[in-house]
Every structure is written in structure tokens, then in C-alpha cells.
Amino acid sequence: MKKISLLGATGSIGLQTVDVVQAHPDHFQFVAISLGRNINEARKIINACSPKLVSVMSKEDSEMLKAEFPSIRFLYGEEGLVEVATHPDADILVNAVLGSVGLVPTLEAIKIKKTIAIANKETLVTAGHIVMEAAKEHEVDILPVDSEHSAIFQSIQGQDESAIDRLILTASGGSFRDRTREELKDVTVQEALHHPNWSMGAKITIDSATMMNKGLEVIEAHWLFGLPYEKIEVLLHKESIIHSMVEFSDTSVIAQLGTPDMRIPIQYALTYPKRMNLPHTPRLSLADVGQLHFTKMDMQRFRCLAFAFEAGKKGGTMPTVLNAANEEAVQAFLNGHITFLEIEDVIEKAMMEHNVIQNPCLSTIKEVDLEARKFVKILSRVN
Numbered sequence: 001m002k003k004i005s006l007l008g009a010t011g012s013i014g015l016q017t018v019d020v021v022q023a024h025p026d027h028f029q030f031v032a033i034s035l036g037r038n039i040n041e042a043r044k045i046i047n048a049c050s051p052k053l054v055s056v057m058s059k060e061d062s063e064m065l066k067a068e069f070p071s072i073r074f075l076y077g078e079e080g081l082v083e084v085a086t087h088p089d090a091d092i093l094v095n096a097v098l099g100s101v102g103l104v105p106t107l108e109a110i111k112i113k114k115t116i117a118i119a120n121k122e123t124l125v126t127a128g129h130i131v132m133e134a135a136k137e138h139e140v141d142i143l144p145v146d147s148e149h150s151a152i153f154q155s156i157q158g159q160d161e162s163a164i165d166r167l168i169l170t171a172s173g174g175s176f177r178d179r180t181r182e183e184l185k186d187v188t189v190q191e192a193l194h195h196p197n198w199s200m201g202a203k204i205t206i207d208s209a210t211m212m213n214k215g216l217e218v219i220e221a222h223w224l225f226g227l228p229y230e231k232i233e234v235l236l237h238k239e240s241i242i243h244s245m246v247e248f249s250d251t252s253v254i255a256q257l258g259t260p261d262m263r264i265p266i267q268y269a270l271t272y273p274k275r276m277n278l279p280h281t282p283r284l285s286l287a288d289v290g291q292l293h294f295t296k297m298d299m300q301r302f303r304c305l306a307f308a309f310e311a312g313k314k315g316g317t318m319p320t321v322l323n324a325a326n327e328e329a330v331q332a333f334l335n336g337h338i339t340f341l342e343i344e345d346v347i348e349k350a351m352m353e354h355n356v357i358q359n360p361c362l363s364t365i366k367e368v369d370l371e372a373r374k375f376v377k378i379l380s381r382v383n
């Protein structure tokens with residue numbers, strides 16, 4: 001029985017993690033979960049999974065739930081996230097919270113040697129050097145949940161890692177893959193939220209449409225697999241069947257394929273190095289798919305991808321600025337303060353404004369994150 005703590009239980013990845021756990025009640029059990037404000041979904045999860053500890057965003061919600069579930073411990077805020085992440089009974093932390101709020105709980109969990117299954121890419125983007133150093137120091141495995149990184153991870157099992165020449169991350173292209181920049185001027189939030197292949201949370205769906213999601217994944221891959229940015233490429237692959245590939249020095253390319261279903265990489269992170277059956281997930285039929293398409297990535301069209309490579313190569317605090325500016329810009333777009341293309345503009349301005357600090361400590365990361373958020377809020381006319 002593997003005991004799990006889960007950050008972000010009510011989100012898209014969180015709910016699919018609940019699905020995986022419920023499909024294997026003899027193998028997995030939740031001990032602690034966190035969520036934000038979706039109390040109705042929380043009630044369902046609590047009834048189905050009986051965690052010992054639940055953390056929510058506000059004190060009021062924690063008190064209300066405590067009255068309903070007196071045998072469960074309830075906490076709230078950042079302290080609650082840390083308590084869930086470090087629950088003494090948990091063997092593994094699944095971090096599926098949204099945004100860089102996941103950083104401190106992840107670091108605290110690493111310090112007490114919890115295995116980390118990481119979906120929360122913003123944590124690695126904003127402070128990858130600190131997370132990976134801590135993982136090395138405490139001999140903790142960081143297992144990828146993102147489908148691209150899980151694909152790479154699966155492709156390098158049993159391989160000579162010193163012979164890796166190139167990581168090739170595939171990108172579906174998001175909601176606006178086939179539109180020109182001119183056609184992006186007046187797109188609505190509703191249009192941007194319609195992803196052709198994946199059903200995901202709102203922020204990552206917008207990130208997919210701007211291609212920032214792939215940019216964040218490039219930085220995530222840099223930290224998880226320790227390769228320079230020159231050895232990481234992105235390839236447009238609209239069917240999302242090949243989840244990513246690895247090229248070795250003898251020119252062999254190993255890829256992982258599957259239907260676009262996040263329960264596959266979530267479960268692999270929970271069962272690694274073993275595999276288990278995954279009920280209700282359709283098997284891949286390449287005969288039915290028929291054709292797979294690949295296109296070279298156009299960096300002029302997808303400017304956010306270019307920003308991410310630039311931020312990653314500059315290093316230091318620049319990825320923190322990229323991530324914080326993006327989180328705020330996406331929120332401003334979702335709330336109707338800025339247009340779709342202005343997301344790129346405000347991120348570019350935030351990066352231009354910033355003087356990079358190399359090898360930043362955690363408190364510097366937090367300060368830079370706050371500054372970038374303030375700057376973007378002013379630019380986005382958010383009060």
C-alpha cells in the first residue's frame with residue numbers, strides 16, 4: 001500500500017490522480033490532500049477517499065468543513081500546503097497545485113525525504129536549481145507527471161544517459177495552432193479555453209494556446225534531465241500521440257506513445273519502476289490514427305516559446321520573472337483585463353525590465369517573483 005499526499009486535489013490533474021487511486025484501492029491510499037476554493041468537489045473527494053488531513057485556501061472554508069467532518073484535521077493557507085506535503089504517513093507527494101505556490105511545500109517535502117511526483121511545472125521553472133540541489137542532497141527522486149517529461153523518463157529507462165544527444169518535446173499547438181498572428185488579435189477567452197486534444201485546467205490551456213506551456217516544459221526538462229538548452233528541441237505534432245522523444249549519440253531515437261490521457265503518466269509516477277493496468281483508458285490503435293504529422297516550430301509565431309528559451313539560457317532569476325509574469329498575465333487575460341496577444345507583450349516587458357541575479361537563494365526568488373507580479377498587474381491595468 002503506497003500512501004499519498006496530494007496538492008491540488010480538485011484540479012484537473014488532482015481529480016485524475018483520485019481516479020487512478022480509486023482504480024487501485026489495494027495499492028494506493030490518500031493520507032492528506034489540499035485544494036483551493038472548490039468546496040463542493042472537496043466534499044466528494046473527502047467522502048470517497050477519507051484523508052486524515054485536508055488543507056483549503058481560507059480559514060472560513062476550513063472551519064466550515066471541520067464542522068461537517070469532525071474526525072478529519074483541517075488547515076488552510078501556505079502552512080496547510082506544507083503540512084499536507086510533509087504528512088508523516090505519506091510515502092509520496094503528488095504536487096498538482098497550480099503555480100509557484102507549490103515551491104515551498106515541495107522543498108519542505110524533499111527535506112524530509114518524500115518522493116515527489118511533480119505535475120506543478122511552475123515550481124521547477126521558478127527555482128529549478130534549488131529544487132534539484134535539495135533533491136540531490138536528500139537523495140530524493142523527482143518523478144515527472146507532465147506527459148512529455150514522463151515520456152522522456154520512460155524512454156531513458158535502462159539507457160546510457162551520457163549518450164543522450166537531444167530531447168525532443170512534442171507540442172500539440174494548442175487552441176490556435178492553425179491561426180496566423182493577425183487572426184489572434186480578437187480571440188476570446190472561450191475560444192482560447194478550447195484545446196483540441198487535452199482537457200486541462202484553465203491556466204495550462206491558455207499556456208498551451210500561447211505556447212508558453214511548452215516553454216515552461218523546456219525549462220522543466222532542463223532541470224529534470226540536466227541537459228543544456230541547446231540539446232532541447234520542440235516539434236509541433238498535432239495528434240499528441242508521441243508524447244516526446246530522446247535521440248542518442250548513435251542517432252537512435254526512442255519515443256513513448258499513447259492516447260492523450262494524463263492518467264497514464266500520473267499512474268506511472270505512482271507505480272515506478274513497475275507498471276499496472278489502467279482501467280477505462282482506451283488502447284492506442286495506430287491503424288485508426290492513420291497518420292502522424294510533424295512540423296518545425298516557428299519561433300516568430302509562438303513568441304512565448306522564444307521567451308522561455310531566452311529566460312532559461314540567461315538563467316538566474318530570469319525564469320522566475322518569466323513564470324511570475326506569465327501567471328499574472330494569464331490571469332489578467334482570463335479576467336478580461338488584457339487581450340490574448342498582450343499576454344506576450346507584458347511578459348516581454350517584464351523580462352526586459354529585469355536585471356538577472358545569478359544563483360538566487362529562496363528569499364531572492366520570492367522577492368523577484370513578487371516584483372514581477374506587481375509590474376505585470378500595473379501593465380495589465382489590474383487594481
Ligand SMILES: NC(=O)c1ccc[n+]([C@@H]2O[C@H](COP(=O)([O-])OP(=O)(O)OC[C@H]3O[C@@H](n4cnc5c(N)ncnc54)[C@H](OP(=O)(O)O)[C@@H]3O)[C@@H](O)[C@H]2O)c1
Pocket residue numbers: 007008009010011012013014034035036037038039056057096097098099101119120121122145146147198199200201202203204262
Ligand atoms: N491539466 C493537465 O493535463 C496538466 C498536464 C501536465 C501538467 N500540468 C500541471 O499541473 C499543475 C496543475 O494543473 P491543472 O490543470 O490540474 O490545474 P487546475 O485544474 O487549475 O487545478 C489547480 C489545483 O490547485 C488548486 N489551487 C490553485 N491555486 C491555489 C492556491 N493558491 N493555493 C492552494 N491551492 C490552489 C486548485 O484548487 P481549487 O480548484 O479548489 O480552487 C486546484 O485543486 C500545473 O502546474 C500544470 O501546468 C497539468
